[in-house]
Structure formats: structure tokens, C-alpha cells
Amino acid sequence: MPIQYTDQLNLLKDILRNQQEDCCGSVSECEQIERTVKSLLINGQLPAEAVEILNDIYKYGQQGKNTQHLDTHIQNHQEQLSNWVNEIDQFS
Template sequence: MQLNYRDQLMLLKDILSEHESECCGSVAEYEQLERLIRSLMANAEVNDQLKQSLETIYTYCQNGKNSSDITDFIASHQGQLTQWLEDINALS
């Protein structure tokens, strides 16, 4: 089943919110975020400001899935997670 633009944004926000609140995640979640972001980046509905945030989140995912301690990695990005969620809500 193909997710539409709004569904993709909701899923992105849900996973990032979980990282922010629970301070835990998995390699599979990072890989799912990467797929979502690639799909959103190809979508003409996404404005340039949101694309900049998505690029930063994509880098976070790449570094996170290769981290030796995902929990510590997420904890070190709490401020950024909060900002990304605010950006997504404001720009979408």
C-alpha cells in the first residue's frame, strides 16, 4: 500500500516523536525513516524549507543506524529532534 503525503509526514513525526520521548530506536526505524525521507524529497508538494530539514534528518538516520549505542546517539540529539518536529508541523 502506497502512503500519501500526509500519511508519510504523520509516520515521520510518529517515529521522531518516539525517539524524542522514549530516547530509544532501532536500525529498522532509521531505515524506515530513510525510505520515507527519500520518498518525500521526490514529492513536489514538499517545500524547500521542509526539504532542508529532511536532509538533516536523513543524515541523522545514516549516523544513527551506524552508531554503536543508539540510545546514547538519540539522547545526544534531543534538541534537534524537538526542532525537527516543530519544523515539520510548521512547514507541512
Template sequence: MGLTSEHQVRLLKDILADHQLDCCGTVAEYEQLERVIKSLMANTGLDSNIKNVLEDVYRYSQSGITADSIDTHIQEHQNHLSQWVEQMNSYS
């Protein structure tokens, strides 16, 4: 049995919150963000407002995978990370 969309959003928020608090991450976490977002975006019943947030997080994860320094990439997105988590909280 797969994760529900609620569990998937919670997983995204957990990873983003960890990035924000720890200021570090891994390529595997970015890849996981991408997989979960792709799965959520396939959900036709998903609120269009959260889809915009998911698109932003997806771009963040894509650029994080290829970043020269993952830690620097996370530090550069600190404001976005907290904003994305707050926005997801309002839709979940």
C-alpha cells in the first residue's frame, strides 16, 4: 500500500524542515522530494494552490541535485524553505 497524499505532503514538509534546521542535505533527499512531488502532481484532486508550491519545491530539488555545494544551496533557500512548509501546512 502506498502513501496517501496527506502522508506524502507530511514527508515533504519533514525533509524541507530538516533542510531548514540542519542547513544540510543529500542528493538522495532531493531525489526523494522529486519522486514524491511527481506522485502528488499526478493526483487530479489536489488543490491547485499546493501544486504551485510543489512546482517551486521541485525546481529547488532539481537545482539542489546539481549544485556544487548542497549545503550552500540550502542556505540560499532558507526563506523559501520556511515559506513552503507554511504553505503546505495551510493545505494539508
């Protein structure tokens, strides 16, 4: 059973918030970010401004899963992570 739109947004927000607060994460979290963003983009319920944000989050997840230094990647994106969480709140 697929999860609902708001549940997907909450999942994405939780992963991003955890990475922002803990300054660390896992490759599986980055893969989950990618899957969740893809699903949200396919869904079509998003406002236009959310699509650009989700594309940025998707790129972040891709770069994270492919880097050898994931914790450094997360630390370098602290400001964006905080902004993304706040922006997701606005369209959830």
C-alpha cells in the first residue's frame, strides 16, 4: 500500500531534519530521499514552487549516496537542510 502525499512529505522532512540535527546520515537515507522525491514528483499534487525545491533535494540525495564522505556532504549542506525542512512545512 503506497503512503499518502502528506506522509511522504513528513518522511522526507524527518530524514532531512535528522541529517541536519545529527550532522550525519547513511547511504540508505539518501536512497530513501531519492525514492520519496521521485514519488512526490510523479504524484502531481505539488505546487509549482515545490518542484524546484524537490529537484534540489533529489540532487542532494544523489550526491550523498555517491560520495565517499557522506558526513562532510551533510555538514556542507546544513543551511540548505534547514531551509528545505522549513519550505516543506509551507507546502505540506
